[in-house]
Amino acid sequence: MTDKLKGTCSVCLQEQQLKSDKPIRHGFHARNVKHGSHGGWHTGACPGTGFPHLGISVEGTVWALGDARRKIDAVDEELARLATKPDLTWHPTIKGKPDLKNAVTLQYGHDVKYAADGRPSYNWEWERRVQAQKHRKQDLEEMIKRYEDVIANWQPQAATTAAEKKETVHSLLKRTDPRAGAFDGILCRRTRPGFANAKLLKTDDITKVTCKSCLSKLGLL
Numbered sequence: 014m015t016d017k018l019k020g021t022c023s024v025c026l027q028e029q030q031l032k033s034d035k036p037i038r039h040g041f042h043a044r045n046v047k048h049g050s051h052g053g054w055h056t057g058a059c060p061g062t063g064f065p066h067l068g069i070s071v072e073g074t075v076w077a078l079g080d081a082r083r084k085i086d087a088v089d090e091e092l093a094r095l096a097t098k099p100d101l102t103w104h105p106t107i108k109g110k111p112d113l114k115n116a117v118t119l120q121y122g123h124d125v126k127y128a129a130d131g132r133p134s135y136n137w138e139w140e141r142r143v144q145a146q147k148h149r150k151q152d153l154e155e156m157i158k159r160y161e162d163v164i165a166n167w168q169p170q171a172a173t174t175a176a177e178k179k180e181t182v183h184s185l186l187k188r189t190d191p192r193a194g195a196f197d198g199i200l201c202r203r204t205r206p207g208f209a210n211a212k213l214l215k216t217d218d219i220t221k222v223t224c225k226s227c228l229s230k231l232g233l234l
């Protein structure tokens with residue numbers, strides 16, 4: 014088995030496999046943000062592939078900090094534009110996707126009451142767009158805080174080899190055995206109380222769970 018080098022990506026700040034000193038291609042997900050929950054703007058290929066991993070330098074983090082600040086400026090501009098109650102372009106949905114051939118212009122104070130295309134009221138659509146921008150701003154502000162923190166506390170760190178295997182940590186589940194009574198079990202499979210079960214690493218802190226089956230049952234995979 015060849016040793017795969019791992020290091021922290023300087024942009025998404027997640028551990029990634031490396032190719033020489035840079036992370037291999039991977040997706041970007043803002044922390045604490047569910048995939049696609051804010052319209053998917055934060056997902057896609059991570060630009061961190063263009064920079065050395067964080068153990069070598071903060072070059073990528075400095076870039077990402079500047080990029081996040083520019084994106085916040087754009088969000089503020091869009092919020093200022095929305096505040097003027099501009100006309101909003103809206104598309105009907107065909108089979109779950111926006112029908113881009115058909116555009117409807119929603120005008121403030123001029124809702125069409127019985128349009129058969131499912132169009133929302135101006136205020137509903139306006140509110141949705143404002144909320145999306147506010148969520149985006151929150152996510153960016155959180156990333157900016159993390160970037161500033163990483164830059165302030167940066168220290169060089171060697172890449173690690175993925176071959177060092179860590180022991181699996183399961184999600185703790187309180188179970189009851191007809192004879193032995195209550196015992197600490199694990200989520201991914203039924204275990205019996207006793208020595209074999211006691212040796213398994215388990216935790217009730219879901220951020221420390223590494224078992225894939227447990228994570229999948231928790232809906233985190």
Ligand SMILES: [Zn+2]
Binds near residue numbers: 023026029039041060
């Ligand atoms: Zn990354």
Ligand SMILES: [Zn+2]
Binds near residue numbers: 182200202227228
């Ligand atoms: Zn498990």
